[in-house]
Amino acid sequence: KAGVTQTPRYLIKTRGQQVTLSCSPISGHRSVSWYQQTPGQGLQFLFEYFSETQRNKGNFPGRFSGRQFSNSRSEMNVSTLELGDSALYLCASREQLGSGNTIYFGEGSWLTVV
């Protein structure tokens, strides 16, 4: 079974621009969540989608948004990029919601904002 796939792996954007990151979950997984990893803050939860509906949201500004499609693929968008948005963005998937369902991560998308 293929793992969680994220594209692009690396990208550089300029302050003020917007960016869209894409994620394909493991086949059969209906939940997709997004995390931001920065050196100082560790892994921070952004949001989770299940059946095209946002189920949970972290403490990030409205510039961070996401969506999920009917095939469970997901995208996240960051508008009006700031230097502090430079981070590794990780997508993760699990079969179902529920505490006992293990979350599996993709390799991440490295975003650098200059």
Place this chain on the structure above:
Amino acid sequence: DQQVKQNSPSLSVQEGRISILNCDYTNSMFDYFLWYKKYPAEGPTFLISISSIKDKNEDGRFTVFLNKSAKHLSLHIVPSQPGDSAVYFCAASNFGNEKLTFGTGTRLTIIP
């Protein structure tokens, strides 16, 4: 408010010995705990998990212990191998709010 804490940013262990990584949490509603391993430039890899109804879970060289009264969990790796050198994150979730809350990670270095 850091609800999951890994107080040791780094740990060095001789190859073949036991590695013990620790994690403390403050939210008593957490009912599921996981450990992930992360190499640079890669996503975290799931290692092992434990439900709050258990106090121990083993998988090969990895054992996770949960002490609910102390709100503490630990990951034991025996024997430690060079390939175990990585950053280890503990994470927790609770039934009502299922997002994972991560600790800040512990960098484990296995010395040959």
